[in-house]
Amino acid sequence: MNVIHNARLDLNLFVAFDAIYTEGNITRAARTLNLTQSALSHALARLRDVFADPLFSRQGSEMVPSPLARALIGPVRHSLKTLTDSVQQARSFDPAAARRSFTIGLRPVLEATILPPLMARLRTEAPGVALASVQVDRRDLSAELAAGTLDLAVDVLMPPGPDMRCRRLARDTQVVIARADHPGLNGGLDLERYLAHSHILVSARRKGPGLEDMALAQLGRHRHIALRCQHYFAACRVAAASDMLLTMPEQYAHSATRNLATRIYALPVEMPPLDVFLYWHQNVDAEPANVWLREMLIPLFTP
Numbered sequence: 001m002n003v004i005h006n007a008r009l010d011l012n013l014f015v016a017f018d019a020i021y022t023e024g025n026i027t028r029a030a031r032t033l034n035l036t037q038s039a040l041s042h043a044l045a046r047l048r049d050v051f052a053d054p055l056f057s058r059q060g061s062e063m064v065p066s067p068l069a070r071a072l073i074g075p076v077r078h079s080l081k082t083l084t085d086s087v088q089q090a091r092s093f094d095p096a097a098a099r100r101s102f103t104i105g106l107r108p109v110l111e112a113t114i115l116p117p118l119m120a121r122l123r124t125e126a127p128g129v130a131l132a133s134v135q136v137d138r139r140d141l142s143a144e145l146a147a148g149t150l151d152l153a154v155d156v157l158m159p160p161g162p163d164m165r166c167r168r169l170a171r172d173t174q175v176v177i178a179r180a181d182h183p184g185l186n187g188g189l190d191l192e193r194y195l196a197h198s199h200i201l202v203s204a205r206r207k208g209p210g211l212e213d214m215a216l217a218q219l220g221r222h223r224h225i226a227l228r229c230q231h232y233f234a235a236c237r238v239a240a241a242s243d244m245l246l247t248m249p250e251q252y253a254h255s256a257t258r259n260l261a262t263r264i265y266a267l268p269v270e271m272p273p274l275d276v277f278l279y280w281h282q283n284v285d286a287e288p289a290n291v292w293l294r295e296m297l298i299p300l301f302t303p
Helices: 002-006 011-023 026-033 037-051 067-091 108-125 138-147 191-196 211-218 232-240 250-256 288-300
Strands: 056-059 062-065 100-106 129-134 152-156 164-172 174-179 198-202 224-229 245-249 262-266 274-281
Touching (some): 011 026, 026 037, 100 108, 100 288, 108 129, 152 288, 224 232, 232 262, 245 250, 250 262
Parallel strands (some): 100 152, 198 245
Antiparallel strands (some): 174 245, 174 262
16 A cells, blocks of 8 residues: 555556456557557556556456456546546536535524525525535635635625625615604604614624714714624514614514514614625636526525
8 A cells, every 4th residue: 555655646547447447458448548559558557566466467369357456446437437527516517416515604684584585496496405504703704715614605895805706795774673662753763762762782792883883973972772682583572572772784674573563764874885795715716516506696685
């Protein structure tokens, strides 16, 4: 095994080995591979040196395999087929026949709106494809895409690295959620009413302001945060059962409050739109499987 490990093995040597074994004749094998008989004989000589075995012995015009050659042919053919199949899969992607898993960096606020229609499409178009949705620290996003631990990521705008590719998927706005019979909002929601009530802030961070707090700070105003929690799903239910107000992205707000007795109000603070982007690494820019997955995701977002 040490001899084989240290030798400079050329994959073409095993292709030559398979051809000689199949044809049983150097001339016919050389013709099959479109090589000269001399070149194929040279390849056989190198294989004999690697394995320290004659591999084939000439009996008349036929090349008869040795016991070692007979033991090798199965694994060699299996390995060549596996490699050929892998190369073909890398050059093309058949979703209906694919058996693989993709990992997408997706924030919880997007999972509820994106995963149901995406999985519905996968069930019909790619039943053998599995999907993992994971949350990734934005500081690690570029590194994970480069390493291949993430196939794609969907997030807000961030400075892309030189090897990153991105595409804007959607433009969202912030709205305010309040219970339907909120006693303080009979006349609608303006800035003063907004600031007069306690608020729920949804954030994965343990401390720090939300985007709306930074917009308020520019006006010299401040709101009272009575609850800081991690998920909009829970926050919507708290808002529906209290007088607290919740500020959140509009697209998710409609699905998250569908079965709740709540109302959606325009945010009475001027804020830039929330742009959502799709990110991937340049290494997979033309990879058929990744291109297919991007094409599955893009129509699920409203520009």
